[in-house]
Amino acid sequence: MTPLVSVNSLSVAYRSGGRRIPVVHEVSLEAAAGRTLALVGESGSGKSTLAAALLGHLRHGSHVTGGSVTVDGRDVFALSAPELRRLRGRTVAMVAQNAGQALTPSMRVGRQIAEAGGDIPVTELLDQVRLPRPAELARRYPHELSGGQQQRVALAMALAARPKVLVLDEPTTGLDVVTQRGVLDLIAALRDELGLAAVLVSHDLGVVAHLADEVCVLQSGRVVESAPTRQLFALPEQPYTKRLLASVPRLDDAGLALVRETGEREIRPKAVVPEDAPIAVSARDITVDYGSSRAVHGVSFAVRRGEVLALVGESGSGKSTLAWALAGLRTPSGGAMSHESGDLARPAQRRPMSLRRRVQLVFQNADTSLNPRRSVGDAIRRPLRFFGTASGRTESAERARQLIADVRLDPALADRLPAQLSGGQRQRIGIARALAGEPDVLIADEITTALDVSVQADVLHLVDDLRRERDLACLFISHDLAVVRGIADRVVVLRGGVVVEEGPTEAVFSAPQHPYTCRLMAAALEPDPDAQPPVEATPDWADAAQEGEVWTDHGGGHRARRWRPAGTPDDNPTAPVAEGVS
C-alpha cells in the first residue's frame, strides 16, 4: 500500500541578507493512513517548516531547493493555486499550535467551523470532538471557551471537510497537563475512527511517546534518526537521540539528571538542607484579589536558606500571583509575608533598598525578560549600580562580567544584544541579572517552560549549583511535575488558589494523598511508550476542609487538604473553598 504522505529528499532554504540559509536538508519521510508520524526536534530543527510544507505552504522568503512532497498521489509544489486550495482542508488539514490565536475572536464558533466547508453538520463535528452540548457551544465566541475547548474546536474545524491527512503542529503546547492528556487521547481516537494519517510536530517527547507510531528525529534540518516509536525510545541509536531522551526529566528521578555526551544519565543526589537552616522567607495566610475575584486563598509556606520549594499547579492556580506578591509587584489583600531582614507587606517601591535586593525574580519568557535595545552587559550593570552592590563604572563592568561567568557563559557576551543570544543564554543572563542584587531569595517563575529539553536541563543544573554555592532560598514555580521532582526539596500543590497538598518531594511523589495531586501525576506524560502512570487516576472528589480540621497529616511535614469522594453526603454545606475558582 502506498503511503498517503511521502516526502522525498526535500530541501528548503530561506534568503537572509543575500545568503541562502538551509532550514530543511534532504529530508525523506512517509506517513500511512491510520498511523501517526511524529517529527521531533528542538527549536530551529525545521520541524514546523516541514509540517507547513505538507500543505504546500512555505514561509515568506523561503523556497524549495530540491526534492518533492507528495500527498495522496499529488506533488503539492506542482499544483496550481486553485488545486492547492482544494488540497488544503479536503486532503490535508492543519491544527495550529495556539488554538486561541487560530480562531477568529469576533466570529461564533459554529460559523467558523461551517466556513471550513464540508457537508457534516457543525453539531455532529462538535460532538465528534467530545464537546458537551454542541448546539449551545456552537453559538459561543472563542473567548468564552477554555484552552482545551478551543483546541477541540480547532480540531473540529480541521475535520470538517473530512481530510485524509491531519497535520498537528504542537497541538497541546500551552495546555495544562490534564487538558493535554484529554486532547491527545481524543486525537488518537479520531485517527483510528476516521483512518487518518496524522503528522505530529512536537518538542515534547512525552507527547510523542504517547501518540506516535513512528518517530523522526530532526536536528538543524536533517533527519538524525527515524524508527518505530517503541524501538526509538527503548534503543535509540544515534548519540543525539540518546542525549535528547536522557535530557527529559522523569517522574521517578530522585535528583537532577546529568547527561553525558554519549547519552548516559547519572542522577545527582539533592543537596541536604541542614535541619537548623534559617527561614529566609515565609508567608502566612496570604490572600490576593483581582478586583472581586480571589486568586489566592490563604496560602502559607516558608522557604529555608539553601532550600528549593516548588509551587505546582495548573494555570489559574495562583502560583504566579504568589510570586508577584512576594516580589512586591502585587499587594496581598490579607496575610503576612516576612523576610529574615524585614516585612514584605509593602510593594517593591516602598520596601527599603536592602530588603528589595534580597528578593529577586527570574522570568518565564527569556525573550521578553531582557530589553532588546540594551546590551546584556547593560542589563546586569543596571541592578548593580541601582542597588549599590558595585560602585563606579569600572567596578560594575567587572562585576557584570564576573556574573556572566558565574552563570557559565562567556563574559565576552556582555556586548551582545539579547536578539543575538539563544533562548538558553538569555535565560542565564536573566538569572545573572537577578543575582546582581546579591539576593538570598530567588523566585523562579516557570523559568524552563519555554526552553528546549537539553537547554532546560542545563538551566536547572545552574539553578541547583547556584543555590548550593550561594545558599539561596529558591521558590521554584512550575507546572511540570517531572522538573519539580528533580530539583525541589519540598512541594506545595496549589489548585484554585488553595494548597491541597504539601510535603517533602519524595513523600508527595511516592504517596500522593490528595486526589488532585494523583490526577496531575496520572496525566503527566513520560518519554516512554510503555510507561504506566505512577498512580491510578482517582474518582471525583469534593473539598471537606472545615474550620480547625483542614489537614490530614501524613508525617514528616507531609499533609493534604481534607477531601471526600464526590457524591457522599456533605456534612458541612458551607465549605470555605469555592470550587472552580480556576
Next chain:
Amino acid sequence: MTTVDTVRADAPAPRAARAWRTLRSSRAAVVGLAIVAVHVVIALLAPLLTSYDPIAGNASQALLGPGGAHWAGTDQYGRDVLARVLYGGRYALGVSVAATVVSVALGTVIGCATALRGGWFDDVTGRVLDAVLAIPAVLALLVVVTALGTGPAVIVLAVAVVFVPQVVRVVRGAALAVVPADYVTAARARGEGTWSILRREILPNIVDVVCVEFAMRASWVVLLISSLSFLGFGADPPTPDWGLMVAENRTAITVVPMASVAPIIALATLVIGLNLAADGLSKAWGVDRITEGF
C-alpha cells in the same frame, strides 16, 4: 518553536548605522528627506541667494511680472517675490520645528507615563485629552492666539495644545505594547522610579514610533501654521511668510500670479517632502522591519 536562534559571530553594526541602512532602503524616505534638506539649506542661506531685502518696499517697482531683475516679479509694495519666498522658509521652518519638537516631546512623555502608570492616572489623562480633541484644531488655535496675542512663542504653545493629545494617543498605544514586557516588570520589582523606567526601558523601544510621529506631525504643523498666517493670526506683516504672502497677494492674483503661486509651490514641496519622509520612515522602521532579518 518556530524561532531560529541565530547567534551571529560577527560584531553587531552600530545602531545608528543600521538605522541609516534601513532608511536608505526606502526611496520615499530618501527623496522626502532630501526635499526637506533643500528647504532647510535655502532658508539658512537666503541672504546669500538673493540680494533683495524681503521687507523694504519700493513703490516704483510694484506689481512687476517675472523678468531679468526680479525673477519671480514683485508684489503690490514692490518687494521681490523670490526673496520673500526664500526668506519665508525661515519663519515656517523655525516655528514649525519648534512647535513639533515641543508637541512630540510632551506627547511622548505623557503617553509613556500614562501607559506605565495606568489606573486612574491613565483614565483621567485620557478623558482630559479626549475633551481637548473634541475641539476643532483651527478653533482651538484661534482661541489660544486671540487670548494670548500673536508671536512665535504663542503659536508654538497653541500648536502644542492641538497636537499633544494626538501624539499622546499614538505613543501610549506603542508604549502599552512594551509595558507588560518582563524587563519592565523587572525594573518595577527593583523599585525604579517612573522616569528612569521611561527613559531606560520604554523609550528606546518606541523611538521608531516617535520618529515617524515627528515627521508626520511636522507636515501637519507646517500647514496649520501657514493657515494661521493666511487668516492673519500668525506672522505679522511685513514678516516674509508663505501663508501671509498668499493672503496679501490673492487679490492681485490675475495681475501677478507668481506672487501667490511661488509661496504655494514652496509650501507644497515642503509638505510633500515631510509626508514622503514620514511614509518612508514608517515603512523602513515599522512594519517592514522583518525583511531585514532583524
